[in-house]
Every structure is written in structure tokens, then in C-alpha cells.
Amino acid sequence: MDEKDLELLRILEENSRLSADEISIMTNLSTADVESRVHALEAAQVIKRYSTVINWERAGNGEVSAVIELKVSPERDYGYDRIAERLSRFRQVKTLRLMTGTYDLQLVVTGKNMQEVSRFVSEHVAPMDRIRETATHIIMKSYKENGHTLFEQQETERLPYSF
Amino acid sequence: MRNFVSERAKTIPPSGIRKFFDLALTMDNVISLGVGEPDFSTPWNICESSIYSIEQGTTSYTSNKGLPSLRDALSRYLGQHYNLPYTSSDEILITSGVSEGLDIAIRSIVDPGDEVAIAQPGYVSYAPCVTLSGGKPVPVRCTEKDHFKLNPETLQEQITPKTKALIINFPNNPTGAVMNGSDLKAIADIVIDKDILLISDEIYAELTYEGTHVASATVSDLWERTITLNGFSKAYAMTGWRVGYLCAPKELCDAALKIHQYVMLCAPVMGQVGALEALRSAEEDKNSMVNEYRLRRNMIVAGLNRIGLICHVPEGAFYAFPSVKGTGLSDVEFAERLLKEQKVAVVPGSVFGDGGEDHLRCAYAVSRKDLSEALGRMETFISGL
Numbered sequence: 001m002d003e004k005d006l007e008l009l010r011i012l013e014e015n016s017r018l019s020a021d022e023i024s025i026m027t028n029l030s031t032a033d034v035e036s037r038v039h040a041l042e043a044a045q046v047i048k049r050y051s052t053v054i055n056w057e058r059a060g061n062g063e064v065s066a067v068i069e070l071k072v073s074p075e076r077d078y079g080y081d082r083i084a085e086r087l088s089r090f091r092q093v094k095t096l097r098l099m100t101g102t103y104d105l106q107l108v109v110t111g112k113n114m115q116e117v118s119r120f121v122s123e124h125v126a127p128m129d130r131i132r133e134t135a136t137h138i139i140m141k142s143y144k145e146n147g148h149t150l151f152e153q154q155e156t157e158r159l160p161y162s163f
Numbered sequence: 164m165r166n167f168v169s170e171r172a173k174t175i176p177p178s179g180i181r182k183f184f185d186l187a188l189t190m191d192n193v194i195s196l197g198v199g200e201p202d203f204s205t206p207w208n209i210c211e212s213s214i215y216s217i218e219q220g221t222t223s224y225t226s227n228k229g230l231p232s233l234r235d236a237l238s239r240y241l242g243q244h245y246n247l248p249y250t251s252s253d254e255i256l257i258t259s260g261v262s263e264g265l266d267i268a269i270r271s272i273v274d275p276g277d278e279v280a281i282a283q284p285g286y287v288s289y290a291p292c293v294t295l296s297g298g299k300p301v302p303v304r305c306t307e308k309d310h311f312k313l314n315p316e317t318l319q320e321q322i323t324p325k326t327k328a329l330i331i332n333f334p335n336n337p338t339g340a341v342m343n344g345s346d347l348k349a350i351a352d353i354v355i356d357k358d359i360l361l362i363s364d365e366i367y368a369e370l371t372y373e374g375t376h377v378a379s380a381t382v383s384d385l386w387e388r389t390i391t392l393n394g395f396s397k398a399y400a401m402t403g404w405r406v407g408y409l410c411a412p413k414e415l416c417d418a419a420l421k422i423h424q425y426v427m428l429c430a431p432v433m434g435q436v437g438a439l440e441a442l443r444s445a446e447e448d449k450n451s452m453v454n455e456y457r458l459r460r461n462m463i464v465a466g467l468n469r470i471g472l473i474c475h476v477p478e479g480a481f482y483a484f485p486s487v488k489g490t491g492l493s494d495v496e497f498a499e500r501l502l503k504e505q506k507v508a509v510v511p512g513s514v515f516g517d518g519g520e521d522h523l524r525c526a527y528a529v530s531r532k533d534l535s536e537a538l539g540r541m542e543t544f545i546s547g548l
Contacts, residue, residue, distance in 0.1 A: 007454070010454070011458070025461055025462055025465045025466075026458040026459075026461050026462055026531075027458065027461065028461055156204060158195070158198050158200065158202070159198065160184070160187040160188060160193060160195040160197055160198065160508050161184045161187065161195070161197040161198065161508065161510060162197075162198050162199045162200055162402075163199050163286060163287045163288075163336070163510070163514070
């Protein structure tokens with residue numbers, strides 16, 4: 001991993017749809033070099049996948065997301081790992097993290113509607129062994145996701161010429 | 164009624180090209196590569212801290228020299244980044260942008276009849292500021308052959324017993340040229356030998372893409388005879404804030420301060436607060452903007468050369484300066500027709516003085532998407548010639 005790899009990652013994180021040719025021009029690397037570096041980064045799982053930031057609210061499909069905080073009793077020898085792996089297998093769990101502070105695991109869960117989210121929590125998450133407490137927070141509106149603001153920003157006016 | 168306009172004001176060259184620029188304002192769907200300012204908004208941490216200070220009632224004059232906290236921070240910053248040893252108490256003056264710094268620097272050293280050598284192509288206000296001080300601007304031509312660096316022999320030829328100072332600007336607007344340590348050493352030898360003063364406008368210092376910027380005042384014994392000008396506009400995307408600074412040994416700084424206190428009093432306090440925050444917390448924002456400019460530079464240079472507008476690789480600032488010689492059009496004709504026919508705005512190089520003719524200044528401080536679109540339109544234009 002060198003400075004050029006980091007540069008490629010920054011470019012791809014911002015827009016993963018750029019072609020190797022376009023990236024080659026911007027970085028002064030050859031197209032073949034860009035391709036082989038990207039393949040290596042994929043193979044090393046530094047690049048996990050290519051996805052899209054979608055404003056689901058605007059897409060209007062009515063999906064509901066919630067942040068769920070869990071207090072969990074850790075297991076001897078495994079700590080939080082086994083229960084976290086178990087939870088992360090659920091399709092509904094989009095994000096799962098171990099946190100410092102007043103609770104242990106944080107989930108971001110998405111469902112078609114409120115009922116689906118609450119059913120998922122009450123039927124699948126809360127009854128699991130070792131989960132001592134849950135707190136579910138429905139996301140009302142998202143303003144920024146993965147570094148991208150989702151609200152309208154006014155275009156600033158610039159003079160067409162300045163010296 | 165008499166004509167009240169002063170002879171001096173009359174001698175400043177009018178912006179003859181203004182009509183053409185105004186045309187761009189009336190057209191829709193223009194992509195402008197004519198803008199000499201970042202397309203980014205000021206990093207939010209800077210804005211937020213300035214807004215907060217206004218809410219707290221920080222709205223008064225500051226010391227003529229500028230906020231002591233800002234001068235302290237600048238003194239450290241200049242030492243750490245450029246090895247420049249300016250003390251905050253006596254050798255740094257906060258100005259309303261480099262524009263003011265330039266004006267008071269020139270006014271504090273030029274007497275009527277003095278000649279001031281100006282490396283050109285260069286920023287449009289150097290010569291008029293010299294004229295307004297009663298001095299005589301003397302262009303020193305930088306050429307494509309030298310990648311638009313200042314050639315010591317050409318400089319030597321333009322220096323007379325009346326020469327008081329030399330104005331340089333590297334990284335350069337409009338050419339993107341950069342002078343490294345040994346380039347500057349050759350200039351320093353002449354400046355010291357001829358006993359003239361150097362005004363070094365280093366507003367694009369942070370936008371240096373190969374290696375690190377060498378501050379003129381650190382070369383040879385130039386420090387004692389150099390006025391360094393810089394500001395926050397370009398590196399921190401703060402053009403509208405109007406905060407710059409003038410650094411010079413005490414005697415020179417004091418002279419500039421006298422003029423500054425009568426004509427400007429102080430730079431706007433909210434701008435100074437923002438500038439302080441820029442030094443404290445916007446290093447990462449700055450670096451990511453510089454990185455983005457570098458990517459765009461590579462795009463535009465490759466694109467221009469591909470469509471037949473030969474362009475050297477600019478090592479700094481955010482301008483590409485391709486030649487239009489192969490097209491059969493002058494730079495002004497090219498720029499006018501490109502605007503009218505393909506709605507891309509660029510600045511004819513001749514606007515920037517000697518050596519700029521037959522070139523275009525294309526600013527790449529625009530999004531990559533607009534840059535690609537502009538290059539596509541330019542290609543269409545050229546293939547129709």
C-alpha cells in the first residue's frame with residue numbers, strides 16, 4: 001500500500017464508476033497499472049465492494065431505518081464476536097458495530113415499514129440469548145450519508161471571469 | 164464641466180476586453196474556465212467559527228496590524244511551512260487580501276520616476292498599481308521556452324539605474340509556472356547585485372504540485388530586501404473573505420502599515436477570525452482540495468494536448484496555459500469564438516501582458532464533470548476550424 005494506492009482509494013470512494021482510463025489520466029499512472037492496483041486492492045479486501053449512495057427518501061419507497069442499541073452479556077472466550085456475527089447474518093441489519101459507552105452493539109436496521117422493523121426487533125433480536133436490553137430509535141430523516149449531504153444546497157454564484 | 168478624472172486614472176489601461184467578458188454574463192449554459200478562484204466553498208469549520216464570533220459580538224475594528232492571535236499563528240505557520248522567520252509583532256501585517264497588500268507594498272517603496280520590473284505574463288494589477296504610485300512598470304517577459312519561469316538574462320537586460328523593485332508571482336497566475344530554489348538563486352544574485360527590492364506574491368504557494376514551495380525570502384540574502392505577500396483566498400477557498408498578509412523586515416513593514424492604517428484601517432474582523440480558524444483546523448481540507456486540483460490538472464493537460472492545444476505541465480496554481488498558435492487564430496479571436504460558438508469561457512493570454520499572447524488561461528478550478536464537458540466542447544470547436 002503506497003501513496004498511489006491511497007490516491008486510487010480516495011478517487012474510487014468518491015466515484016467508483018470512473019473507468020481505468022479516466023483514473024489513469026488523473027493520476028499519471030498507466031491504465032494497466034491502475035487496473036492491476038485496483039485488482040490487488042480488491043483481492044486484499046481493502047476494496048470490499050462498489051455501492052451507490054441512494055437518497056431513499058427521494059426514491060419514495062417508504063423504507064424505514066432504525067438505529068438499535070443493544071446491551072449484551074459477553075461470552076467467555078468469544079466476547080461479543082459470536083453474537084455479533086450471528087446478528088450480522090440478518091438481511092435487515094445493514095450496519096453493526098461494537099461501541100464504547102452505555103451500550104455494546106449498535107445496529108442499523110432497514111425494513112419496508114415500521115411494522116417490519118419492530119417485528120424484526122421483537123421477534124429476532126430481543127429474544128436472543130445474552131441480549132439484556134434493546135433501545136430502538138427510528139430514523140426520521142437523513143441529512144448526510146457516507147460523507148454525502150442529502151439536502152439541497154444552493155449553487156453559489158461565481159463570476160464567469162475573475163483574474 | 165471640467166473633466167474631473169485624474170491624469171493618473173486615465174493612464175491606467177482600460178479593460179478593453181470587458182465587453183467580451185460581459186457577453187458571458189448574458190449567455191446561458193456557459194462553462195467557465197475563466198474564473199481565478201476555487202470552486203469549493205470555504206471549509207465549514209472556518210465559516211462556523213466566524214459565524215459564532217459574530218454571534219458573540221466580535222464586530223469591531225482590530226489593531227491596524229491585525230488580530231495578534233492571527234499574527235502569532237501566521238508567524239508559526241510561515242516558520243514551519245516555509246522556513247520564513249517573520250515575527251508576529253513587527254513583521255506581519257494583515258491586509259484585505261493580497262490586492263491591498265500589493266498596493267501598499269508598492270506605494271511604500273515607489274517614488275515618481277522609479278521603475279518597477281514585473282515578470283510577465285502576470286496578474287493584471289501589478290502594472291496599474293505601479294502606475295498609480297507614479298512609477299513606471301517595466302515588463303520582463305517570461306517565455307514558453309523557459310516554461311514561463313523568469314529568465315535571469317532577460318531580467319538583467321531590463322534593469323536600469325532607475326529600477327527600484329522587481330515583482331514576481333510564483334506559482335504563477337496565469338501560467339502555473341513554479342521557480343525552484345536554484346531558479347530563484349539566479350534571480351536573487353541579480354536583485355542583490357543591482358540593489359533592488361523584491362516583491363514576491365506567493366498567493367499560490369500552497370498549490371504547488373511537484374515538490375515543495377520555496378519562499379523567495381529564504382533564498383540567499385533576499386530576506387532583508389523582500390516583501391512577501393500571501394493570503395487565504397486560494398488555498399482555503401476564501402476569496403470573498405478578503406484576508407491576506409504582508410510580511411517584511413520591520414522598516415518596510417512599518418512603512419506599509421502607515422499607508423494601511425489610513426486607507427484600510429484594518430482587514431474585516433470576521434475574515435480575520437475565519438483565517439485564524441483556517442490555520443488552526445483546516446489543514447486537512449486544504450490538502451484534499453490541493454489533491455483534487457492535482458487530479459484535475461492532469462486531466463486538463465492531457466485533454467488540451469490531445470485536442471491539439473499544446474500545453475506544458477503547470478507545476479502550481481490552478482491554471483493551464485495552452486498555446487493556440489497551431490489554430491491560425493489569435494488568443495482573443497479564439498476565446499471570443501469559443502465563447503460564442505461553444506459556450507466555453509477562457510481568458511485570452513494577452514490580458515496578462517507581454518508573453519501571454521497566443522495563449523489561453525484555462526482555470527481548472529471547476530468540477531471534473533464540467534472540465535470534461537468543456538474539453539469536449541473545445542474539441543468540437545477546434546475540429547470545426
